[in-house]
Amino acid sequence: MASNVGKMARSIPEETRTRLFLYLRELRCLQKKGICTIPSQRLAEACHVKSSTVRKDLSYFGEFGVRGVGYEVDGLTNELRSILNLDQIVKVALVGVGNLGKALLGFPGLEDEGFKIVAAFDADERKIGQKIDRVTVEDASRMEERIEAQDIRVAIMAVPASEAPAVAQRLAEANVNAILSFAPCELNIPPDIKISCVDLASEMARLVCCV
Amino acid sequence: MASNVGKMARSIPEETRTRLFLYLRELRCLQKKGICTIPSQRLAEACHVKSSTVRKDLSYFGEFGVRGVGYEVDGLTNELRSILNLDQIVKVALVGVGNLGKALLGFPGLEDEGFKIVAAFDADERKIGQKIDRVTVEDASRMEERIEAQDIRVAIMAVPASEAPAVAQRLAEANVNAILSFAPCELNIPPDIKISCVDLASEMARLVCCV
DNA sequence: ATAGGCTTGTGATTGTGATGTCAAGCACTA
DNA sequence: TAGTGCTTGACATCACAATCACAAGCCTAT
Missing domain, CATH: 3.40.50.720 (NAD(P)-binding Rossmann-like Domain)
Known part of the structure; x- marks a missing residue:
């Protein structure tokens, strides 16, 4: 986990925070389906937002994706959990x-x-x-x-x-x-x-x- | 009631709609207290917004206030009820x-x-x-x-x-x-x-x- | 009648988030 | 190793809502 949640802090849009949770929920759903990798495009469709919005939201907190491939579902799930303080119950x-x-x-x-x-x-x-x-x-x-x-x-x-x-x-x-x-x-x-x-x-x- | 709710229609911000209801709730509260007139300033404070926001929100639908005085509570209540489709149960x-x-x-x-x-x-x-x-x-x-x-x-x-x-x-x-x-x-x-x-x-x- | 003090309504400005665009970069193939 | 195709990350742009600032206008007092 290359967690660079130290970049954070200044002015994360309220809407971004709300969306991060939607992404997390969708990612858990993908985990259950056994999907390992997902491009911003498809995550965006599932959450009814634009793919550029997904990427921008994530970019506030670090670089979690791999160009040409997309995001690793497990990895991104952990990152989001960490960002949202949902590591534990x-x-x-x-x-x-x-x-x-x-x-x-x-x-x-x-x-x-x-x-x-x-x-x-x-x-x-x-x-x-x-x-x-x-x-x-x-x-x-x-x-x-x-x-x-x-x-x-x-x-x-x-x-x-x-x-x-x-x-x-x-x-x-x-x-x-x-x-x-x-x-x-x-x-x-x-x-x-x-x-x-x-x-x-x-x-x-x-x-x-x-x- | 000088209702000019014919001016309306194009592009009312979503947030404005939400706030109109807050104004209405506060106005009903003022009615109960027997207050007849209120300036945007005080309505704004009660709803935790800026007075200019109140005035701009209302201005999308007409001119309901009296300069130097403020808004008539009963009148504005009726206008808002009409705007929000809350005339009847x-x-x-x-x-x-x-x-x-x-x-x-x-x-x-x-x-x-x-x-x-x-x-x-x-x-x-x-x-x-x-x-x-x-x-x-x-x-x-x-x-x-x-x-x-x-x-x-x-x-x-x-x-x-x-x-x-x-x-x-x-x-x-x-x-x-x-x-x-x-x-x-x-x-x-x-x-x-x-x-x-x-x-x-x-x-x-x-x-x-x-x- | 007039002046003074408030408060509205609105055009201008600022601030912020959404969206478009594309170079950079990785995987895969031959 | 070089080439192809795809996707990210970031910058630039666009769109829109919040806020400012002030002229217009009403009321009261003199």
């Missing part, structure tokens, strides 16, 4: 075990890609102690402590919008550095914590809008 | 009533913003006939027929990735013109149908990635 905490939370616990799309919910919290006494998909729901009042003990750095918030800001605050205190929220509202937390907000209503609005 | 079909589907049926964030799930379908006989949050689960085999009968144009797919392409195909045949999918996979459907794919693994990857 990512431990995730789930806060809020309502319908949405339960759905996330059973959602195969996350675990397949290397994200594993290893702890779940809820404030509702009736839920505490329940075991859902191998994870036992714990008391939300002990959340910070448990997250730190297990060295979890990523959290998914599936709590009502009204609770979201307070929960985010507590997650920040527990030293997580990334939060995925389903509440369409502002979370006033330190800027060094990354937030991603899945805003379903906003997605729906974009779909309906015909402008 | 949007009827939505849900396909797949697993954990995720149930979560969506009970998710207040959708109904609050004018999207109402009026029909739900599943292939599992044990689920058919169940009533969840005022909606009765119907037999997926009759999906196309029921969607057309109720003139539903938007669907949410909460089905396993393996089923997604086939379901999307059937939705296309039922003449829906927009689909929100949670399956991270390609849906080969006519290009006149809008698709939005909520890819949770991809979101997680972006959060974890520190490049």
Whole structure:
């Protein structure tokens, strides 16, 4: 692995980061099919982008291809995993075990890609102690402590919008550095914590809008 | 209402469309607070964008403000609702009533913003006939027929990735013109149908990635 | 009526990402 | 070893969205 992930740093487009994951997903699919080598052209088609885009995206991080041949699937997979910090399983905490939370616990799309919910919290006494998909729901009042003990750095918030800001605050205190929220509202937390907000209503609005 | 939504049409940036919905949400919030007038400056702060961005976004559709004063909250709300096709409740079909589907049926964030799930379908006989949050689960085999009968144009797919392409195909045949999918996979459907794919693994990857 | 203070709407500018293009370079063949 | 064909990597260009900056225009106070 000639990993030159030391070239990195300055201004990688947000879109590039998103695409890198798509490439990785496609590469894993190719691995399963036993394909060893792929040109940018075909990787691009599979991900619905232009081949020059694939090459440019990769070139931000090094030279992974062989001219006249293409990219070695295993090698590039490892490079991308390394770039995206997906070398090992990512431990995730789930806060809020309502319908949405339960759905996330059973959602195969996350675990397949290397994200594993290893702890779940809820404030509702009736839920505490329940075991859902191998994870036992714990008391939300002990959340910070448990997250730190297990060295979890990523959290998914599936709590009502009204609770979201307070929960985010507590997650920040527990030293997580990334939060995925389903509440369409502002979370006033330190800027060094990354937030991603899945805003379903906003997605729906974009779909309906015909402008 | 001096609605000049006839100026519209050519090349509205995708980001503008997304932001218009944020503006609308904020405006409704202002309405509740009884605020009648707001300058672009403050609307911008609430939505975390620049004031010039707000003004430019709105200017694609007309002149809704008053110089020296700002925008009338009620008036702009109506304009945006009109632009975004959110004048009346949007009827939505849900396909797949697993954990995720149930979560969506009970998710207040959708109904609050004018999207109402009026029909739900599943292939599992044990689920058919169940009533969840005022909606009765119907037999997926009759999906196309029921969607057309109720003139539903938007669907949410909460089905396993393996089923997604086939379901999307059937939705296309039922003449829906927009689909929100949670399956991270390609849906080969006519290009006149809008698709939005909520890819949770991809979101997680972006959060974890520190490049 | 007029001046002063705001805020809008818009043309100009800047910044950034997507795309086109092609020399450089590797594998394979003879 | 030289030649052919293919693909990468990088530079140049293009396209578009964000931002700036300011004239135009409304309101209030005097």
